Amino acid sequence: MELLTDYIDFWQDKYESILTYMWEHLVISFVVMLLSIVITIPLAIYMTKMKSERIKGMIFNIANVFQTIPTVALLAIMIPLMGIGFKPAVAALFLYALLPLLRNTYTGIQSIDPSIVEAAKGMGFSSFGRLMKVELPAALPYVMSGIRVTTVYIISWTTLAALIGAGGLGDLILAGIGYNDKQMIFTGTLLAIVIAMLLDLLFQTFEKKYSKA
Amino acid sequence: MKNFLLTSILTVLLMALTACGGQTSADGGEVFEYGAQKNTDPKIMGQIVKLLVEDQTDHEVNITEDIPASPQVMSAIDQEDFDFATLYSGEVYNNHFDEDQVDYTTDPEKTLKQAQELFGAKYDMKWYDSIGFSNQYSIAIKQSFADEHGIETMTDLGSVADQVTIATDNSWIERENDGYQGYQEAYGYEFADARGMDVALMYKAIENGDVEAVTAYTVDPQIIEYDLTILEDDEKFFPPYDASLVARNEILDEFPEVAEILDSIVGLVSTEEMTELIRLVDMEEQSTEEVAREFLLEKGMLE
Secondary structure: OHHHHHHHHHHHHHHHHHHHHHHHHHHHHHHHHHHHHHHHHHHHHHHHHOOOHHHHHHHHHHHHHHHHOOHHHHHHHHHHHHOOOHHHHHHHHHHHHHHHHHHHHHHHHHOOOHHHHHHHHHOOOOHHHHHHHHHHHHHHHHHHHHHHHHHHHHHHHHHHHHHEOOOOHHHHHHHHHHHOOHHHHHHHHHHHHHHHHHHHHHHHHHHHHHHHO | OHHHHHHHHHHHHHHHHHHHHOOEOOOOOEEEEEEEEOOHHHHHHHHHHHHHHHHHOOOEEEEEEEEOOHHHHHHHHHOOOOOEEEEEHHHHHOOOOOOOOOOOOOOHHHHHHHHHHHHHHHHOEEEEEEEEEEOOEEEEEEHHHHHHHOOOEHHHHHHHHHHOEEEEOOOOOOOOOOOHHHHHHHHOOOOOEEEEEOHHHHHHHHHOOOOOEEEEEOOOOHHHHOOEEEOEOOOOOOOOOEEEEEEEHHHHHHOHHHHHHHHHHOOOOOHHHHHHHHHHHHOOOOOHHHHHHHHHHHOOOOO
């Protein structure tokens, strides 16, 4: 009980800065998410149309390499290029988000039954019409699950933004570790989990609604 | 065949288990555990302890590195996972005790005394007198910036504070006594912006000109490397972080020869010496063991 009242006191004391951290966290994750959807999904669709296996392999390899660069190293490379704060954090997280989104979307579209595509061809769809009316709707569940998985990753990775001065819930967690404040660590972690779960739920509802229609 | 496989797996598992628990050194002594935080100075101190203990006794010391921060090291000592560590006197103000238990002061002696008494009792360990170096918060700016604006003290910095962005570690902004809030009250000004970040990146940021000031630790070799200058804390705002070895009382009682070695390390390394040792490790990429061995040879404590 004392634990609970202590924790309520903590919130009353700190809610302003907690909300700021949360806001920073949301803004960074959303911008990263938007950027990676806008860039990666068309790229993945284009790749399914690509004939050359070599170029495809190369793109996946590049995305793979970004994924394996240790965070602090990647951020250190960013500083001379983009300084500190919001911009380098978004850039670094975008590079990390590239692989899961690309691979999930690509595999999703690849796995559409080829006979559906053939049927659409037979009905006289142009290749753009085929993409919009047949292939994309059929691939939507896969694309959505790619976005869902990546969103959860990004929410958790955004805690790394605190390493380069962009704030976010990671700031609260790292401050708690350094300052021996378990309530800060707990709150930062809890809010990151809650945000990830809510977004996942949101995507799930969205997906259900559209796959029915 | 199946039985053979099963027995061999069991044997390997058993061996692994005993290796964790039994702890006998090659010479039939104990294997002690030393825990080091993420910064380089506790790692070097770990090697110094290891070299001396292994040189003078049959015991061995195993070092675990990169524990996030001092509070986590203390919990591990509490769990008896670590026997030795290097801790800092100012840690006593770090949210471990209720306000009526600790008396906040920036006086080095009183701070050390409180740390020795309070932590000693809380974790049943001995907190030695200072090793001789201090790794405390301070504020550093580029030498060129200091010359240009004639800044020598933290008070002086106030005259240009509205054009200064400060990069700090992630906890300084939230710290109560010695954090940014307290700093504003003590010096009566705030910076244009304060950004929490990774300590290594903090120095990259000032080198790159993204920020004008950083909360440096006094032993950081980057201060020399990037031509920074530490401002004088003329209001005596920042508490001392004098480094001391700590050891569990149980170990010291049982192995007096180890206690004797730890005693000999008190006053051994000055702040300047530690800065140089850290520079050798962080910038010249020498191993902590090599650096510690050279240092002990120079001091005549190893042959």
